[in-house]
Amino acid sequence: MDEHVWQEWLFPSPRRGDADRPAKTFRESLLLAREAASMRRFGFHDCRHHFISMCVMAGIDYMTIAEWVGHQDGGILIGKVYGHLAADHKRRQARKVKFDVAA
Incomplete structure (x- = not known):
């Protein structure tokens, strides 16, 4: 019987081997993603701003978003x-405004 060869992955990629190493922390994941996207600066607070902006654009009220974060x-901030x-x-919001000239 062949001797077992230790590998970090149970099913390593036949093309890449064990090149896909998982990040151990959120910060490390963010750094890896930033490098892969060739971004000079992108951090935790950028994710926070993006999340909050998406919530606002989805119509979620400020008090709820404030509690979530x-x-x-x-909700003042x-x-x-x-x-x-x-x-x-x-632009989509501006299209919702209707002016009734008959009123």
Whole structure:
């Protein structure tokens, strides 16, 4: 019987071997993703801003978002600091405004 060869992976890729090493922390995952995307700067707070902005654009109220992210200000910071709206979102919102000239 052949002697077992130790490998980190149970099913290593036949093409890449064990090149896909898992990140041990969220920070390491973020750094690996940033490198893979050739980004110079992208960190935890960028993820936080993105998440909050997506929540705002989805129509979730500021108080709920604030609670989710640990703010105790009732959502004030959400609108002032974190709620970055995408240009496409702003255009879609503007199309919702109707002016009734007969009123």
